[in-house]
Each structure stands twice: as structure tokens, then as C-alpha cells.
Amino acid sequence: MSEGHVVVSDTTPLNYLVLTGAEELLPRLFTTIHVPTAVVLELSHAQTPAVVRDFIQKPPEWLQVTQVSGTVEVTDSLGPGETEAMQLALQLGIGAVLIDDKAARRIAKLKGLVPIGTLSILERAAAKGWIDFSEHIGRIGKTQFRLNCILVEEAQRRLDRLKGL
Secondary structure, eight states, X not given: OOOOEEEEEOHHHHHHHHHTTOGGGHHHHEEEEEEOHHHHHHHHSXXXXXXXXXXXXXXXXXXXXXXXXXXXXXXXXXXXXXXXXXXXXXXXXXXXXXXXXXXXXXXXXXXXXXXXXXXXXXXXXHHTTSXXXXXXXXXXXXXXXXXXXXXXXXXXXXXXXXXXX
């Protein structure tokens, strides 16, 4: 059972949650995750790990591939997945986007969107007692994901406060 809201996802959160076996947290936190075509293409790329390619080739019911309508606003600072994810969120009237890139998060905020990163997804799941935060940070640390140690420490302190530590 999910918490209830709908989001649009960029490539990175899906990629790393699938790589670390944590993708099933998504339907527990969100009712539906929309992904634009550019994200599907990025996740299907030959250099993407096979487990991620397999996931996107047979997406679960909660993951909806949704085409962006109209012309996509291309920028030099964002990749196609980030650009289409934000545009799709605005097109569908969805207020949150799963996105990790620092510049993309800043632009999302400027567009009135709430950026939710992979770290935040793990923190939310840990706060609910669904996962061990440190264990999942260890898993993601073994990938090419760029962990910000300060953000990890801040998340751990918030979780410790919730536990009364």
C-alpha cells in the first residue's frame, strides 16, 4: 500500500534503486511513477547494467511510460531524461519529480516542482522502518552513485532523532 501521491521520475533514481534492489520501495511511497520516453531510452542503453535494462523492458504496473506532448525544451545544462521528466510533471500537473542531479534539482524548484532524490527515498523508507538506512547507503556506495557525505550524515541524524537516539 502506497502513501498516495503520483510522481515523475528521471533516470538516476530508478537506475540506482534497481541496481541496489530497492525499487520496490517506490510503489510503497507513491501510487504511480510516470517516466517519459527519454528516461526509458536512457535506462535501455547498451551500457546500462542488464538488471536495469531488464526492469525497464518489462516495467511493473506502477511504472507508467508517458509521452511528453509538444516540443521538449532542450537546455545545455540538462540531459534529455531530466528535461523530459520536468516537462512531463508540468504537463500532467504533478508537483514532484524524482531527480538527483544538483543543477536539475535547482531548475525543478524554479519551475515550481518538488525534487525528491534517491537519498530522500531511502530516508523516507527507513523512517517507516522498511529498510536499514546504513545498509542501503552501503549498497548504493558500491555503485557509481555520487553520495554526498554531508547529506547522508544529515539524513542519519534525522533518522536517529526519530528513534530517540
